[in-house]
Amino acid sequence: VQLQASGGGLVQPGGSLSLSCAASAASGYIFSVDAMGWYRQAPGRERELVASTTGDGGTRYAESVEGRFTISRDNAKSTIFLRMDRLKPEDTAVYYCNSDRVGTGPKLRYYYDIWGQGTQVTVSS
Numbered sequence: 001v002q003l004q005a006s007g008g009g010l011v012q013p014g015g016s017l018s019l020s021c022a023a024s025a026a027s028g029y030i031f032s033v034d035a036m037g038w039y040r041q042a043p044g045r046e047r048e049l050v051a052s053t054t055g056d057g058g059t060r061y062a063e064s065v066e067g068r069f070t071i072s073r074d075n076a077k078s079t080i081f082l083r084m085d086r087l088k089p090e091d092t093a094v095y096y097c098n099s100d101r102v103g104t105g106p107k108l109r110y111y112y113d114i115w116g117q118g119t120q121v122t123v124s125s
């Protein structure tokens with residue numbers, strides 16, 4: 001199982017970007033994806049949770065992004081999205097997606113704590 005993140009880039013302060021992260025199985029199929037989330041890590045800082053969503057659509061945000069970022073998910077496509085508005089220079093970081101558990105078939109196997117490869121978001125004028 002892997003998570004493929006995309007959508008990062010360079011944007012001016014006050015601008016917007018959207019990220020996406022899709023789960024896929026090298027063989028077989030995905031039948032369940034539990035909580036998924038976005039984390040970020042800026043140079044010299046620890047990785048921090050940005051936003052997360054549970055399997056039934058519940059959401060949670062870091063205080064620093066509340067009201068500016070929106071996380072959503074498409075369960076049919078095993079994909080989550082992060083819409084980032086009113087971006088600030090302090091949002092600059094590598095953004096990683098994570099899933100706490102993914103179920104795959106046909107052998108009914110579960111994979112835990114899966115991380116995507118990261119995508120760079122740079123907010124600068």
